[in-house]
Amino acid sequence: MSANNLVTSKYLTRLRTHAAADGTPIRKGKERACSSVSTTATTPGDQTPGCSTAVSVISADDCPFSPGKSGLDVSIDRFRELGIARGMAHCPLDVLLCWKICCMMGLVNNVPDLFVMMLYRSVKLLHRCGYHTQDIVTVASYAVAYTVETLAKHLGSMDWKEAANMFGLQLYLAHAYLMDEHCPLKEWHKHIFAQYCNLNVLSSASVQLMRSRGFIMRIEPQKFQHVYRELLTAVHTYRWNPTVLHPPLPLDDEDA
Numbered sequence: 001m002s003a004n005n006l007v008t009s010k011y012l013t014r015l016r017t018h019a020a021a022d023g024t025p026i027r028k029g030k031e032r033a034c035s036s037v038s039t040t041a042t043t044p045g046d047q048t049p050g051c052s053t054a055v056s057v058i059s060a061d062d063c064p065f066s067p068g069k070s071g072l073d074v075s076i077d078r079f080r081e082l083g084i085a086r087g088m089a090h091c092p093l094d095v096l097l098c099w100k101i102c103c104m105m106g107l108v109n110n111v112p113d114l115f116v117m118m119l120y121r122s123v124k125l126l127h128r129c130g131y132h133t134q135d136i137v138t139v140a141s142y143a144v145a146y147t148v149e150t151l152a153k154h155l156g157s158m159d160w161k162e163a164a165n166m167f168g169l170q171l172y173l174a175h176a177y178l179m180d181e182h183c184p185l186k187e188w189h190k191h192i193f194a195q196y197c198n199l200n201v202l203s204s205a206s207v208q209l210m211r212s213r214g215f216i217m218r219i220e221p222q223k224f225q226h227v228y229r230e231l232l233t234a235v236h237t238y239r240w241n242p243t244v245l246h247p248p249l250p251l252d253d254e255d256a
Contacts, residue, residue: 075099079116080245088120090127092245093238097137098123100234104144104227118164122171125191129183131175137235141228142174143167145219150212165196169206177217
């Protein structure tokens, strides 16, 4: 798993804009991590066989969550289909949680199935290990921050398959850092990464990701609180109103 070739020029342009706004200089060759882990939309890279189109991220404060906004109506359909209709989600609550995880990383409308399935499988493993939902939200918040900081530190591009497995590994690292009792890497390899690489490669990739952070796994409280609050809101939204996941009713001819 390569730690190079992760960020597109559009994303770097937005980082420079944010830096200029808050007065923080950016040195050439090394971009600072963005102050918010929220970004917006991407282009799928695995829809054409043999194509390794990069995951491109642009900025984003447009991530909608209200059911009245088109973003939720448009994008939640695919998450609902994969999570509920195809049985990938551990529980319906995970549909909104995984959708919001993508939203916080700027991956909403055009996320390929393989990325969504990685989210569902990884979160399902955490559930099956017995972690409380609030602990899973905490772990996911760290993983989102790790992922976006990784994107912000490197130039280039990353295809969707690598991006999906990179995030899954960031989720493993976050839970290993935060939880008193963690699920061993060999179990993550068995259930999540077996078709991607062997255990030795996975272990090396995890060390590489930690090394890219200087082996400092804590994150700034502001970044954590921002993501945690958004993910927890998604969880509570389902608990307060499970009908949010119901398919929209067809319009009557008169309404149309």
